[in-house]
Amino acid sequence: QEPQASGLPEYIKIVEVGPRDGLQNEKVIVPTDIKIELINRLSKTGLPAVEVTSFVSSKWVPQMADHKEVMRGIERHPGVQYPVLTPNLRGFHAAIAAGATEVSVFGAASESFSKMNINCSIEESIEKFEEVAKSARNMNIPVRGYVSCALGCPYEGNIIPVKVAEVSKRLYSIGCYEISLGDTIGVGTPGSMKKMLEAVMKEIPVSALAVHCHDTYGQALANILTAIQMGVSVVDSSVSGLGGCPYAKGATGNVATEDVIYMLNGLGINTGVNLYSVMEAGNFICTALNKKTNSKVAQASFSTATI
């Protein structure tokens, strides 16, 4: 396999968001020790980054109420990043006190979504993040920026690419080292992904971009393929496809890490990740949650009948 021959990156960094984004959108409250066990298992798979938890008020996100305990309880493997969400300065300080060495902030390309989600305008939210970014810079803590609704919004519908580029540029300019573009409701297609990335890449170097695709309409892998064909080399995914879509009851959300790795392996792209060990971690968490995996690779692999 020659990824370079087809213009694809040689290496793709996978950011595993299962323990945070995934569990946050699962109905069952997961015990702290299970969360820690999941993260420890993921740390051994070769994944370079595992999003651990969110330092947000437990009033808003009960699933993440044990953020301190989780942060303090996990094994920290060398060479693995453990980012946490910090929606404001208060959360940032709590995260640092608990041992965090990388943080993330969440903006949106839709005013309505920003209002409904965090009760303020996009600009107001970025002002808050700027405070976090300033403190983070003083402490040498890298900050990752997320842009939600990059390919569509549950309230506004269509989102224009220029708006995504504008918000991304704002986040990049306050000091985020990477901008993860999220198709929050999974409505994007290779067509809209291409248009959005073309607009964003005019403002931000492609090496600072990541895609965070949801598989709600089954488009995630095709969208990710499109993004990597355009030079994106960082992809967010969630073990077992943990985390449904809060906007479409019963529908799926995050793309499954196993399915992404399977595709990248087939393309000859290096990820450093051992697919089988990710499947095992997925099996662990699905058993603990008493649910079926959302990963097709896991379903097919664990159920191949003896021929």
Add this chain to the structure above:
Amino acid sequence: NVVPTPVKINLINMLSETGLQVIEATSFVSPKWVPQMADHTEVMQGIRKVPGISYPVLTPNLKGFQAAVEAGAKEVSIFGAASELFTRKNINCSIEESLERFHEVMAAARAANIPVRGYVSCVLGCPYEGKISAAKVAEVSKKMYSMGCYEISLGDTIGVGTPGSMRDMLSVVMQEVPVGALAVHCHDTYGQALANILVALQMGVSVVDASVAGLGGCPYAQGASGNVATEDLVYMLNGLGIHTGVDLPKLMDTGTFICNALSRRTNSKVSQASCRL
């Protein structure tokens, strides 16, 4: 579970209203082998044949072909494979022997002015042989094309293919068969179908097989999915600005109908997502 004939007929009639131009109706194979298709004659005779829509049927041999034509079929399909072991296990002969059998069908079809579509199974992997060489796929495709098949549908039978293996396989096959005569038939068993189809489209393929509601599991991996869902495919093509002529809401209604009739959930993510918001 064997689906009642009226349900099959209604399904096909509903599909005929969605803008789809080709609907594979049934298979003229012995009911001993495929009980589900035992009512092939009744189905063929019972469906409303909308002008402009093609209703191809599978015909594994001359006997099936003759029965198909008598039942009103105007297009037929034959199935080859890029794997010797798969052919042996499936129809108990070698690839070469299977193609020999089709010579009779081709001759009869030519005489009756009936177009024949050729399928090649296991193009990206085989449940028995594992890896399949692109050269082998090209060889079988070329043979079927030279025999007179107007189109060759390349099937990732167990869904193991990825955009990488799809690209490799197509670049070799396209040296032997013009891309205008190629189709892809991707299975979604490993979730790769839409990405594989995207790559095929990027290489010039313009015919794609899919199954409403993603009907049809994988017989080689119990509980795993099989066919890619037509709804999810159309959603992607719409987003790419590619014209298909298909009315997605009508298609989703058809998927809902057949899933209710079968008392099962849809395999289409578009369908799953759309019903709730």
